[in-house]
Amino acid sequence: MSHLILVNNIEQIVVIFLENLISCNRGICKIRSRKNVRKITLLDRIVSCKMANFQRSSFCFYLLMEVHNLLLTGDKCSLRELFYKDPANNCKTINICNSLKDVCVLLRATPWNLGIFASGKGLIAGSIRMLMINGDMIDCYTQNGAVLLPQDHNAINHLETSASFVLIVEKDTIFSKLISQKIFETIGKDIILITGKGYPDLCTRYIVHRLSFEHKLPIYALCDADPFGIEILLIYQFGSRKMPYDISKNLICPKMQWLGIHPSELNMFNFSSASLNKYDNRKLENILRYNYLKPAIRAELQIMRLLQRKVHIDELHCIAQKFLINDYLPNKIKRNLAI
Incomplete structure (x- = not known):
């Protein structure tokens, strides 16, 4: 218009x-x-x-x-x-x-x-370059750490990447820890790491959308096994329910896969879990009413409701040093255990 x-x-x-x-x-x-x-x-x-x-x-x-x-x-x-x-x-x-x-x-x-536009808060690292309309270039290849995503995603003209997949991390604390533990040296330099610091802003979602639709990259998400973490996953996948579809259709990534933590894994690892509170249960029941849930995600939510337990991705670091990048992430991806 x-x-x-x-x-x-x-x-x-x-x-x-x-x-x-x-x-x-x-x-x-x-x-x-x-x-x-x-x-x-x-x-x-x-x-x-x-x-x-x-x-x-x-x-x-x-x-x-x-x-x-x-x-x-x-x-x-x-x-x-x-x-x-x-x-x-x-x-x-x-x-x-x-x-x-x-x-x-x-x-x-x-x-x-x-x-x-919203104030930028998303962070990105790995094998990607963003070429801006004004001729500038944001080169994550040459950066040692994370780069703040632009506030105005309309200013991004083109994305260049040699990545084989994208990993979305719900929390910026885990995002920073993965970088400090040298995830690119352990898993491979041909990956892109992104965090929206919780609920993602428009630019973060727009970048993920373009990487999925334009570059056909697999998108994996690492979120808390609680109702709010799963809601963040669904916002990436299907958009915000408060935003009209004709606005959010360029921000969604339906093919995104949930890498973990899955509620069905609570008994598999020695996680330190907590009980769901009334706000968790209220959110859980609301999400279960969504008619677009994938059957596997709905099944995991039902397991969570049955167990009445939740666990945060921070707990993966408590199992063993570098357990997340040496074991959990690579095994999940290689064995195709994402949902």
Whole structure:
């Protein structure tokens, strides 16, 4: 969608917003019951002048104003910048994130098409080069450690790699430990190591998507054997459930394989596990309702529910020194034990 169309759409939405405010002041704003709120369009809910929705409306209006300015100037900014630019200085990061989702749905556009990107947090290491649109090159071949992924993934023009597979690590602490233990010397230099530091940002997911679809590389994930670790795996595979599919389709990696830790392995290794708490069980039950779960993943979740135990990937380092890179990872990959 062109910038001109987006600008025009924003201006039309703002006009509707202001007309609604005027109508409300004149006493003709309809009061809607909660029973039929799901039947009301997102635009109607946002411009509704009920006090319950007023804060949501104001945040959305603020974000539309900022996006309008970005599109006209051709500028870009991060979510954090929007947080600090708030004139009322009373919004939280979650308000900005939720309002951005509303604006994306209203305009049927992606955040990056609106000139907004999240602050970069993903790290990458291994046999890959990223060639940027401005001619710069991020060369991970020549780096001894990790490289921070760019904030704006639209600035990445081309990826060059000689890797044979990609390993996604849920936690940056394990990611750093693998590098410090010289994983590239032990397993091989022809691999790419990535972490989204927990729940991944858009750029991390975009890079994984391109490596899977453009370069046809196998993608393995190393996550905690708990409901939240599995949810992170599913976000990489199928996207965030809160993000519309037409936005997230370029961020998903359905062929990603879960390397471990699997709940079925709890009795196989001398793991130090913990009991699931009420938040874990609530998350577990929610995930089991997803209709797109692979049968093998659903089976592992059911084992977790039965055992009522969880284990973190940090425990792999407690079994033996370098157990993760000398034994667990290479054996799992060679024997095709990923799910």
